[in-house]
Amino acid sequence: MTRLAPQPGERIDRSRTVRFTFDGKPVEAFAGDTIASALYAQGRRIFSRSFKYHRPRGEMDWAGQGAGSLMQVDGAPGIRAATEVVREGMVVEHQNAWPSLDFDVMLMSDIAGGPFTPPGFYYKTFKWPRRAWPLYEKALRSVAGLGKLPHRQAEREWRTEYRRRHCDVLVIGGGIAGLSAAIAAAGQGADVVLVDDDVEPGGALLAEGGHERVRALAEQARAAGVEILSKAPALGFFDGLVPVWQGDTLHQIRAKRHVAATGAIEQPLVFKNNDLPGVMMSGGARRLAALWAVSPGTSAVIATTGDRGLDAALALHAAGVRVHAVADLRPDAADRELGAKVQAAGIRLLPGQTVVRALGRKGVTGAVIAAVDASGRATGRLEEIPCDVLAVSAGTAPATSLILQSGAKARYDAATSRFLADVPDGIVHAAGAVAGHEEADAAAVSGTVAGLDAAVALGLGGASAERALAEERKRLQALPPAPPVAEPPAYARDGKRGGKAFVDFDEDITTKDIAYSVAEGYDSIELSKRYTTVTMGPSQGRHSQLPSIRALAAVTGRSLEEVGITTARPPWSTVPMGALAGRPFEPAKRSAIHNRHRELGATVKWAGDWRRAYDYGDPEGEAQAVHDAAGIIDVSTLGKLIVRGPDAGAFLDRLYPNRVSNLKPGRIRYGVLTSETGRITDDGTIARLDDETFYVTTTSSGAGAVFNWFTWWQADWRMRLHITDVTQGAAAMNLAGPRSREILQSLTDADVSADGMKYLDAVQAQVAGVSCLILRIGFTGELGYEIHCPSPHGQDLWDALMEAGKPHGIRPFGLEPQRILRLQKLHILVGQDTDSESTPYGAALSWIVKLDKEEDFIGRWALERAAESPAATALVGFSMPDGEVPVEGAAVLDKDGAALGQVTSARYSRKLGKVIGMAWVPAAQATDGAQVTISYEGRTFTATVQTTPFHDPEGALVRS
């Protein structure tokens, strides 16, 4: 065990044990441990294998910012073991290594492939022969990537939600600066939200000697009414909207003012084998020791460019870790106050030196320390110092990404050799380390300034707030400047062979890869980034942006300022796609009769948003029942609109190419909707119930769009009418077949005889005691009644019709048999047989367009032109003598073998004993008996064109 004595401010509860499994073996942890801290306490150093070379990797910053501790937790891949708090019984597995973390056969890609797998290797190598790429891809995919998604996931296993929060001030980052800003703004009466990605606010000071101070501030913030969201990383900045991911919730936070207190990120040093497990950031080593009381190692060496490493040396020493030596790149380190303290503690201080190589195979066993020249080459004696932890610090880089996304400009600051963000006057205020105020006191004051500044900008606090702001600004200026930090070399090395030096641990990018990208011509940082994928991994450049810029500068001989910085883009933290998707607010729709379909054994499939009965196991038999006796289909999915008012008829005249206003009450007309370009957008029936009321049906998938279309024109025209969408409010079923009249008559007092209710009559009547609208229409081609009723009675009506139909041999039929039936009649399905280019003229519906209509209507001008110049293709029926059912989308060839049209529908019809379909064919061949060639999958077939319905072409049955 490497658990330290109780540390002040530790997060673990030593009185409670939590058990979980790692790769099948039991692990004991304390409550409050993370997966990685518990495993580290047990002695595990390797947490993952790297992306490309499968090198053993550990956790470097203990904040889960990189890919080093990504694991599979309870089946979910890519979980950050360094920040995921242990839960009883959780199942943790490693990823990206086979057969185990400690022995991964793919490590050979590191040993053998290193020199041979530069960036672009796969694209350049696996090109020939072209046909073999799918094979290569399969093999490469199996070894690439991090973690594996489960092949199947139980539906709705994980629900995600959006939460929209509007507030006065959003503080991003819960360190001392963010807390101070939140307290200052809330103190002036602002509604403040503070988001932070750790399990508690406090930031770096939690592990760096200020836990009491920041925890007190967090309490103060809560007391001031600040809403604090923990484990909630901000993902980006979108025109003032900041999405914040927290567990299963995506908070969409819109604030009037933003305080960016995102802190600074400690940077790694670049030297040979700088990725060995045991190499970690100095702040990471301190977090491990301070928060979870786990000793990073028994003997440590520290390499630093500034005071951070010296601080870490003293802290680790105090926690009980033996610190052998501290290499501080600053030549004057010994003369500094902290340097003296380090030496006083009995730790060797090596000024002007740095680490040039880490020793060891599966973990650090030693560090090679030397003085280096500006390029990083060792100049003096190489000293090997044994150690099992090597803590490094190349200073910090301000976490400017979110600020830059808000429109700030990046600027290179020569004094601190870092890229800063110049925040323009606007809705964003920067505070703390990201604004260059890294020391705790300075960060606190700068936070107060930002919080007051935001409050004053919102007009809160009045003159006293303004006075306080001025005072705090003065205080900030009076604080001493931050201690200097040395600029590390792009690549420190000992001149010996062997060892890789990584500038990006996530993506396995070495200094050589950057040099290679420059040699290939990708010599700007933006191009090099795209070529090598540097900074594109899970850490989003947190540890790789500055090292890659330094590496490119070194290779090209340019300065850091000349190389510049890549564009900051969201997401700043990795986030599951499911959290971004949120919960779909278009829930699955089921008709009022859905349970009956289930009981009847229906095959239920998606049809748009609807769950629909596709068939009841025997589509051809169901279709045959409609011909022979009777069938019933649930058509509740049809869009249903009521258009009511004195202008209703005139309104519909303007929207439909045919006449509607002259329809008599109680009669029905088929209608096709066209766009202004004359293209078919939807179809359905229009029934006139009385002088001022029309009942309009639309296609199932077009209901919403047609309602929007109607209400939009009504908003423009403002005629005297109302449009009501009753799609969900009304159930509907189509009773069809020669026996349907007898069945319906047995349930209603209304006269539904051939004379009493003619084809295209609409009658309001009681059916089985339910108020119904009966539309006599014939989509199936047989005698039929479409019966609409209030949804709550849908199931009763269905039951009554099924019961009454039993002696007549009624069968329920699904969507598939209905498709066969309508195909026999060449009734089109909009969207199936037509597309966004189809006009009524091409779709054999020219009879419906009344260009002689007095009134103007939508699409008229385009249709007038379409009427003048015939379409190149036409929609026709066809039959296939040889029994082949062509796939929908099969090409229809013209005489020269060019594809001019396509098959849109095709089915086998038992009634007709042949395969029939609909297709767009060259206009010249759109005549009865013409032969067309259909081609798909390299085969060709001959089909015979038919422009009249296959079944009952005169329509005698539907009118009977």
Next chain:
Amino acid sequence: MSFLLTCPHCGTREVTDFGFGGEVSSRPKERPTARELNTYAYFRRNVAGVQREWWVHRSGCGAWFLAERDTRTNEVLWTATPDDAPERSASSAEGTP
């Protein structure tokens, strides 16, 4: 893109609550020439500046309304039902909706 819009009926909501109907264009009053029809059907002015446009409160009351928005900054100058919309300024090149 993210900003707030005020539905004349329901109040201020995220833009994702709404459907966009595009810039307001005027439908020809008389039979247009082929070129005019093409322009009306397929071309938009696509101004970088303030434009009058249609919106629908898709996830709310379902009403269509008008707005003037600066396409460069997404600043919404006003929203109103067609009845309450201000008259077009003389500088506007377009006709009425």
